[in-house]
Amino acid sequence: MASTAQARIKSISYAKYGYIFILPFFLVYCFFQIWPLINTFILSFQGNASTTGEWVGFDNYSTILFGNGGRSAAAIASDFREALLNTVILWVGNFIPQILLSLLLAVWFTDSKLHIPGKGFFKVVMYLPNIITAVSVAALFMQLISNQKTSAFNGWLLNHGHDAIEFEGGMTYASSPGWSRGIVMFIQTWMWFGNTMIMMMSGILGINPSLFEAASIDGATSGQTLRKVTLPLLRPMVVYTLITSMIGGLQMFDIPYLYHTDRASLNEHLRTAAIFVYENFHVANMKQVKYGYSGAASVILFIITVILGIIVFRMNRDEDEHRKKKERKALVKEAKAQAKLARQGGVL
Amino acid sequence: MNKLKRTLALMAVLAMTATAFAGCGDESSSSSSSSQDSVESSVEDSVEESSDEGGEESSDENSAAAPVGAPTPDGTLGDDDGTLSILCWTDTDLKAMFDVTTAENATYVPVGADGSEASEQYLQYFSSGDDCDLYICDADWVMSYENNDDVSAPLSALGITADMYGDAYDYTVAIGTDANGVLKGASWQAAAGGYAYRTDLAEQYLGVKSPDEMQAKIGDWDSFWATAKEVYDASEGVTAMADTIDGVWRAYSAGNRTSAWIDESGKFQYDSAVTDFIDMIKTNADAGYVNMDISQWTNDWYAIGFANGTLANKTMGYFFPSWSLSATGQLASAEGYQAPDPDNGIEEGWNDVGTKGMYAYTAGPTGWYWGGSWLCVSPNCNSATAAAQFVYDMTINPETMKAYALNHSDFVNNKTVMAEIIAEGSNSNELFKDGQDQFAVLADSAAQINLDGIAGENDGTINTAFVDSVKAYAKGDLKDADETINNFLDAAAAKLPDVVFE
Incomplete structure (x- = not known):
């Protein structure tokens, strides 16, 4: 009780x-x-500068996407298009070398047949760039390789009787980007490959070792093991890296924003979408603030991220599993329909 | 036991909530405490107040520099805070000012950024609600503050009126006045500019021995570029006459532009000075008379003024305004001065770059000005008496202004004081050869500066867009002058959605 x-x-x-x-x-x-x-979201539907706070509907979207309405709108739209293109170029240019490099290193470091001495040391050293803040990294590369005549590369060239090189290319979009994008891609790769490598290694170590054993007993070469065993089983990890890197890449801001010698203005070849957002609400004269364009650009960036995320998820889906799931669902549906029919006494 | 647990849990929750909102609470708590202070002090000191004030006044009168007729605030601003906080982007001028002013408890608050970034930092500082009584504005954006009543109070609130500026250079008062004709900014300096050149190179390449001879060779733009050719040829292509494109534009624009960038109806316009400048720069940059790949405010900018190093002798001289000539200014940097940088363990000092005291100053091809700084009053000012004293000391009072001019080598905004110093010959700038007095060179230029209808609140943004385009054209990235103008208009239009561009 x-x-x-x-x-x-x-x-x-x-x-x-x-x-x-x-x-x-x-x-x-x-x-x-x-x-x-x-x-x-609210700001993206409100005006800019003198119309800040007023409801303007989809005007900001039509301005930054299509540039209707005078020179100012056209200039904003072309800035935004350039910014999106820059973002994609910079991201692709750093992701591909980054994933290849980290994959290679991860395979080497996890291969039990290769006895690489000092694995722990290399892992730490390769991860280190990621610990330094982006601002310091940018300052470091400005001192190393930039338009500054006193930077390490140009200093060496000048001291040895050569002309200095304009590593940053032209500042305006009309001119050639020169080395600027390449250098930013390199910095991004250098900063992130250690991180990606650790991810890949954990992915590879998660694969059942008996599979590698079986492969080697069957006489598979290391190339075959890589292509037929490691890579297919590593796919979820690669996709995860792809998604996180893609989201990070679309928001790329610090290195491209900081890599320019000219104090007054930044290199237009490095103006990413995130910098476009920042520049439009970060102005010297508050009367010229453009919250609307910033908001709209952020929302567009968000939509692009969602779409790309969905596509990558679809790509990663196990097709067999998905088909089975669909079939199962169809069966359940049919069974329910049958049951309903039975309840209604066979009358439709 | 149970109670204890509950009490502990409650405390833990409260502690977490409190820390989570600590950041938001800061502002309100400080303002409430200060208002409490004021209430307390007004109650407690009600008796003592009169004697206190009397004491202050008498001490003011007793001190030697005490001015007669220091303004009295009209009472619209608070006056209960012990410290005078002045927002600034560089403290070098203010440090020198604090030596001469009688304003009490003056402190400066550096925002840690310069250029237009400082302006953004100011706005953030204002919205944080921290104490700010006065702030210093740059010429490029001072008007956007003056025309915004939320961030600027009229100087009349400090008891300072336009008629006190009879001795000031007219343009400083014009820029200090907002769109409605209210005086809101007071400048302590007249930022007239000239051309500082290397005496050793001038003698070697041009046979010039004195600033007067030099001035005769660069008195207008045609002779300036003709001399540039002489220098270029004599130095076998090493030495350019002008330091940067930015510098030439500063000088050229102030002397040649006749209309504002944006007219009264909000439409964008440009005059022939713009197109003339584009052609002038292209011709002379192609010939090597301007350093087109050097930007102002970079280490390279100073290094081209050295006599040794990888960029030795790359420039004959610089377009420097009055404020670049102070003891730790840009001229000093071009002569090897190393500003202290505690973060990186760098101490103040001088590097041996071979040009210390090798420069001389001339008026150059045109009378021009560059920037200048205005003191504006925050509407949240709560030390009105001290603020009034400070503004009075630095922008009106001849005695303190003279002391400041001599201590800090700054060209102060007072014609009588400047004429006095020049007549006495009491100023000697060690950065120049034989301690040349730069004030004598600048006096005429300063008197001629006329900005009526030329200056506007978006000048900084527009000038940057323009110089970027011209640089791209000089380097060959843009095809011709039309494309340069187009590129410039696009860049400016993207930044200024309210302005009508054709």
């Missing part, structure tokens, strides 16, 4: 303490994350 005490214990709900404990996090999260997010 249950005593009243036992009944009381049953009725005590500890859940509310849980809610109280996580409340601070949700308050902070709503205040600093959710509200700014919603506000971005």
